[in-house]
Amino acid sequence: MSEIYIAREKLPGIVEQWMGRYRLFGPVFQGQYHEFEQVKQPGAVDLDFVNTKLSPKGLFHPQAEKMFEFTLDKQNPEAGILKEIPRDYSERVILGIRPCDARAFVLDDVNFNTNDIKDPWWVRRRECSTLVGLACNDPCSTCFCTSVGGGPFDTAGLDVLLVDVGDGFVAQAVTPKGEDLLAGIQGDPMPGEAPQKIEDLKKAAEASLGKAFQVESFTQKNMLDLFSDPLWEEVQFSCINCGTCTFVCPTCWCFDIQDEVSEDKGARMRLWDACMFPLFTYHGSGHNPRGQKLQRVRQRFMHKLKYYPDKYGNGVACVGCGRCVKACPVNIDIRQVARLMSDGCVCPA
Amino acid sequence: MQAYTQKIREAARRLLSEKKVDVVIGFRKGTIPFMNEPFLARNAEQAAQLYWDGNCGINLANYVTKRTDRVAVVAKGCDTRNLVTHILENQIPRENLYILGVPCKGMLDKRRIAAELNGREANDVEESDGKVLVKGRGVELTLDRGEYLQDNCSICIHRNPVLYDELVGELVEEQTNVDRYADVRRVEAMDPGERWQYFEDLISTCVRCYACRNACPACYCPTCFVDESRPQWVGKTIDPTDTRTFHFLRAYHLAGRCTDCGSCERACPMGIKVRQFTKKLEKDVKELFGYEAGLSLDQRPALDAFQPDDPQAFIK
Ligand code: SF4
Ligand code: SF4
Ligand code: SF4
Ligand code: SF4
Numbered sequence: 001m002s003e004i005y006i007a008r009e010k011l012p013g014i015v016e017q018w019m020g021r022y023r024l025f026g027p028v029f030q031g032q033y034h035e036f037e038q039v040k041q042p043g044a045v046d047l048d049f050v051n052t053k054l055s056p057k058g059l060f061h062p063q064a065e066k067m068f069e070f071t072l073d074k075q076n077p078e079a080g081i082l083k084e085i086p087r088d089y090s091e092r093v094i095l096g097i098r099p100c101d102a103r104a105f106v107l108d109d110v111n112f113n114t115n116d117i118k119d120p121w122w123v124r125r126r127e128c129s130t131l132v133g134l135a136c137n138d139p140c141s142t143c144f145c146t147s148v149g150g151g152p153f154d155t156a157g158l159d160v161l162l163v164d165v166g167d168g169f170v171a172q173a174v175t176p177k178g179e180d181l182l183a184g185i186q187g188d189p190m191p192g193e194a195p196q197k198i199e200d201l202k203k204a205a206e207a208s209l210g211k212a213f214q215v216e217s218f219t220q221k222n223m224l225d226l227f228s229d230p231l232w233e234e235v236q237f238s239c240i241n242c243g244t245c246t247f248v249c250p251t252c253w254c255f256d257i258q259d260e261v262s263e264d265k266g267a268r269m270r271l272w273d274a275c276m277f278p279l280f281t282y283h284g285s286g287h288n289p290r291g292q293k294l295q296r297v298r299q300r301f302m303h304k305l306k307y308y309p310d311k312y313g314n315g316v317a318c319v320g321c322g323r324c325v326k327a328c329p330v331n332i333d334i335r336q337v338a339r340l341m342s343d344g345c346v347c348p349a
Numbered sequence: 350m351q352a353y354t355q356k357i358r359e360a361a362r363r364l365l366s367e368k369k370v371d372v373v374i375g376f377r378k379g380t381i382p383f384m385n386e387p388f389l390a391r392n393a394e395q396a397a398q399l400y401w402d403g404n405c406g407i408n409l410a411n412y413v414t415k416r417t418d419r420v421a422v423v424a425k426g427c428d429t430r431n432l433v434t435h436i437l438e439n440q441i442p443r444e445n446l447y448i449l450g451v452p453c454k455g456m457l458d459k460r461r462i463a464a465e466l467n468g469r470e471a472n473d474v475e476e477s478d479g480k481v482l483v484k485g486r487g488v489e490l491t492l493d494r495g496e497y498l499q500d501n502c503s504i505c506i507h508r509n510p511v512l513y514d515e516l517v518g519e520l521v522e523e524q525t526n527v528d529r530y531a532d533v534r535r536v537e538a539m540d541p542g543e544r545w546q547y548f549e550d551l552i553s554t555c556v557r558c559y560a561c562r563n564a565c566p567a568c569y570c571p572t573c574f575v576d577e578s579r580p581q582w583v584g585k586t587i588d589p590t591d592t593r594t595f596h597f598l599r600a601y602h603l604a605g606r607c608t609d610c611g612s613c614e615r616a617c618p619m620g621i622k623v624r625q626f627t628k629k630l631e632k633d634v635k636e637l638f639g640y641e642a643g644l645s646l647d648q649r650p651a652l653d654a655f656q657p658d659d660p661q662a663f664i665k
Contacts, residue, residue, distance in 0.1 A: 030554070032460065032620045050468065053618065054556070063556065064586035138486075140470050142381060238387040240411070242560035244618045260584055271585045279576050329560050329616030330407055331379040331386040 002179060004187030005194065007168040014185050015095070016042040021184070022130070023092035025059060027052055036094070047096050047164070050140055055250030055323060056101050057108070059094060060125045061272075063247075067121075068268040072261065082268060087121060089128045093181065096134045100145045100319040102157035104250035105131075107319065110312045111253050130181050132171075133158040137201050142322030144212040144335055149315040152205040153198075165197045215316055218341035219309045226306055227298070231340040236297040238330040239276075245324035245332070246274035246300065251317045254280070275299045301337050353401040353451060356517035357423055360449050361396035364421050370447050374412050375399040375423035382471045382483075383459035387412055399423070401517075403476050406456035406499055408612035410566035414440050422446065423517075425453035427501075427610035429510040430643025431566040434606055437643075437650060440569060450513030452521040455495070455502035456611070457481065460620055462497050465490060501611030501624060504529050511644055530632045532625065548596075548626075554619045555592050557585070561623045562599055564616035567606045574598060600626035605634040605651040608643045 006014060018024050019042060026045035027034040033053040039045050068082035105126065112122035136143070136152035145151055155161050159178030162169045168188065173179040191197075218226065246252040256273035259266050273280050276297070281290040290296050308317035318334060325333050361373040377388035378400040385404045389412075390396045401423070410431035413420050420441075424432060429448060436443050462471070462483060471485040481497060483490045495503075504527045509520045536544055559575065562568045575583045575595055583598075584591040607627040614624050634640050637660050640651035 032464075048468075050470075064588065141472060237389045237412075240560065240563035240616070242558050242563040242616065244558045244560045244616075247556050247558050248618060256585060258581075258585060260586070269584075269586060273585075277576070278572075279578060282578065325381060327618040329564055329618070331381065331384040333380040336380055 001173040002182055003170060003172045003190070004182055004185070005168055005170055005190040006162075006185075007188045010188060011047075011169065012042045015039070015045055017185065018093050018095075018181075021091075023088070023090060024095060025056075025092060026095040036097075039095075045095060047134060047162075049096070051098050051101075051321065051323070053323075053327070054248055055104065055321065056094065056097055057104065057250045057253070059129070060105065060122055061108075061112075061253060061255070062270075063272045065121075065270045066267045067257075067270050070266045070268070072264040072266060085267075087124075089124050091128050091130070093130045093132060095132045096162075097131050097158070098136060098321070099133055099152060099154040099156070099158065099161075100143070100150055100321040101250050102131050102133050103145075103150045103154060104157070104319045104321070106157040107251050107308075107314065107317050108253050110314060130159045130177050131157060132160040132162060132178075132181070135161055135163045135201070135205075137164055137205055139205055139209050140322065142325040143209060143320060144322065145320035146206055146209045147212040147335075147338075148215060148318050148320045150319050151202075152209065153202045163198050163201065165191070165194050165201070167191075170194050170198060212320075212335040213338040213342055215305075215309075215338075217343075218305060218338065219316065221306075221341070223306060223310065226341060227302065229341075231337075232294050232298045235301070235332065235337055235340065236294040239293060239297050239332055240330060241276050241278070241293050241296060242329065243274040243276040244327050244329065245334075246276055247272060248323040248327045250319060250321060250323075251304065256280075275303065297332075301334065301341070304334070305338060305341060353517050354399065357399045357401055357449060357451075358396050360515060360517065361390055361399055361421065362393045364447060365390065365396055366393040369419070370421040371418040373399070373421040373423070373449075374409055375449075376401060376405045376407075376409075379404065382474045383457060383462065401451065403455070403457040403481070403494070404459070404474075406502075406611060406615040407564060408566050408610045410435055411564065411612070413446065414566065414569045416441060416445070419445050420447065421449055423449045423451060424510060424513070425451045425456075426505065426507045426509055426511065427453075427608045428566075429512050430507060430608040431610060433512055433643040433646055434567060434608065434650070436646060438606075443646070446514075448510065448513040448515075450510030450516045452510065452516065452518050453502075453505075453508045454521060455498035455505065455508070456615075457494075458497055458499045458502075459615075462492065465492065465497075499611045499615060500622070501609045501614070503527070505609070507644070512646065530628065533629050533632050536625065536629065548593075549589065551625055552592050552596050552621060553589075555587070555596070555621055556619060557587060557592060557595065558618060559595075560616040560618060561613035561621070564612040565603070565607075566610075566612070567603055567608075568599070596623070596626060599623075600630060603627050604630040605638070605640060606642050607631055 024039045025036055026039050027049045028037050028044045029046050034049040035052050036056045066085050070082050112119040139152050155174045159175045161172045173182050254273050256271050258269050282288045304317045364370045373390040376385040377398045379385040383404050408428050409422050410428050413422055435441050469485050469488045471483045473484040475482040479494045481492045481494050583594045634651050638651035
């Protein structure tokens with residue numbers, strides 16, 4: 001796979017060039033934090049960021065998406081027929097995505113893109129996107145990608161990996177799609193020390209992360225034992241069931257489908273939903289199988305850390321981005337939950 | 350802060366071992382800077398985990414709602430006002446509550462401190478002598494504590510618990526020279542169009558996670574109007590209509606009940622200043638009915654009892 005060097009001052013030019021050819025998305029500073037959005041001015045992309053507040057999952061699975069429109073007008077011969085809303089599938093580049101977030105899409109694929117079932121919008125959006133990742137030279141204290149099978153320089157899910165080597169970036173193609181993207185740009189001469197620099201940066205980043213817990217120590221436990229462990233009583237106490245953790249998470253994919261109707265026009269919407277909300281499992285009968293907070297909290301963590309690995313054999317459904325750790329208003333820390341799942345309910349002193 | 354922690358642990362240990370209460374609700378030290386976790390101590394041993402510092406901004410009254418056991422709760426000024434509101438609204442009987450009152454010096458605003466750090470990360474925070482010492486990778490900052498309080502704390506006039514069974518420290522001096530409603534007046538002075546835009550911008554990044562609602566002790570309806578499905582009152586989209594409906598209704602449900610504890614604002618992952626809604630209502634209730642929520646067990650809340658001298662100018 002090819003590798004090119006981009007001097008730092010050349011990057012805006014390349015961004016501009018890509019903007020001419022593709023729809024370009026990247027991290028944009030919003031005053032308090034960064035979010036991924038479509039870039040309108042080349043200067044708006046800010047690669048000097050830690051990570052975005054919300055994960056980039058919304059680019060593939062928007063929070064609120066109109067799927068179909070319909071009319072209920074009896075006079076209209078098409079009354080009640082769902083019409084798909086056209087979407088923009090023109091080629092796009094997503095620049096500056098972190099390795100954990102790119103890996104999350106691979107984990108999410110098992111839900112949206114299987115041999116039997118293909119979610120057409122997810123699949124087509126994945127197809128039209130080229131992911132240009134940015135390696136994490138300086139992971140933050142809430143990151144734990146290396147504990148869950150990823151890494152700060154991991155390329156899973158990426159088409160190109162950028163490594164910031166100081167005066168510029170080394171861009172490494174990971175897939176043929178990435179190869180094509182790089183073929184279109186003019187690189188600068190690669191500094192001789194770059195390969196060594198990358199090795200050093202990678203080692204230092206990995207070393208700074210350490211291991212937050214051992215995945216096998218709970219994935220190999222008996223499911224029912226974990227399910228009925230008293231640890232959930234402890235974990236659930238502070239939770240306010242707000243759903244923040246699920247909204248910021250790149251691997252929380254659950255949604256609800258609702259029709260919104262005004263007079264005789266309607267739209268069928270797909271909306272993020274979450275296991276933390278009581279309504280999520282509320283049956284038409286009035287029964288709620290997860291009517292208690294404890295059951296909902298347990299569901300979120302068991303889904304990520306036990307049911308998913310059991311079902312797909314694909315590792316845990318958490319990429320260690322740390323967003324939920326930072327955003328939870330009451331400091332429920334998935335690393336701590338994982339440790340409790342490993343050790344049983346021993347309260348930390 | 351250390352002294353408070355010691356006192357809280359001692360009291361909790363005593364209450365639990367003497368079986369005066371079944372559980373103690375307080376905070377334990379968080380896993381990341383600027384965060385502590387609400388914690389339920391069930392026995393004297395667990396009391397050793399209790400902790401206190403300037404990052405206890407979540408309102409613990411939220412955790413006693415409808416409990417039927419005997420609960421001790423660690424409560425700063427605003428928390429005790431919400432406990433009073435809870436008692437008045439029959440959410441918990443007074444005799445089941447043992448209030449460990451914390452004279453409060455204000456809670457730290459993690460967002461403003463983060464802004465000072467300019468993207469660098471704090472690893473360690475220490476508070477002492479009116480200073481906050483923040484240490485992180487390539488950064489060491491000493492800040493004046495008083496300058497970095499949550500917005501609600503910097504204008505708070507009820508730092509001391511209004512109801513308690515025991516205090517964990519000396520009462521503190523109340524702030525007197527504060528203008529509680531400068532921001533509300535600024536909004537009131539806007540013309541309707543500007544004002545509308547102000548609130549539209551305020552909530553434009555809302556993701557409808559409802560952390561603001563769930564962090565609020567006064568939001569305890571068994572089923573919140575946003576969670577009703579038969580009929581569904583509010584759409585679940587992020588269309589401004591739905592988001593607005595949520596915010597307006599949430600605020601109105603808190604009229605005359607909100608204590609301006611700031612838990613909602615602290616909880617919001619997007620940093621939205623949701624108190625801008627409730628403060629206007631707080632000001633109105635104070636001006637119209639002379640009522641401040643949660644100050645006394647002897648006064649019925651303004652909006653749940655009719656008084657012959659209630660203003661009636663709105664009846665036309
Ligand atoms: S963000 Fe925290 S409080 Fe909110 S639902 Fe998730 S774990 Fe519970
Ligand atoms: S569970 Fe938390 S740390 Fe894991 S991927 Fe989701 S947001 Fe990131
Ligand atoms: S609305 Fe906010 S400030 Fe008012 S009582 Fe509820 S959480 Fe506290
Ligand atoms: S906590 Fe913030 S983002 Fe969540 S619903 Fe409230 S205002 Fe919106």
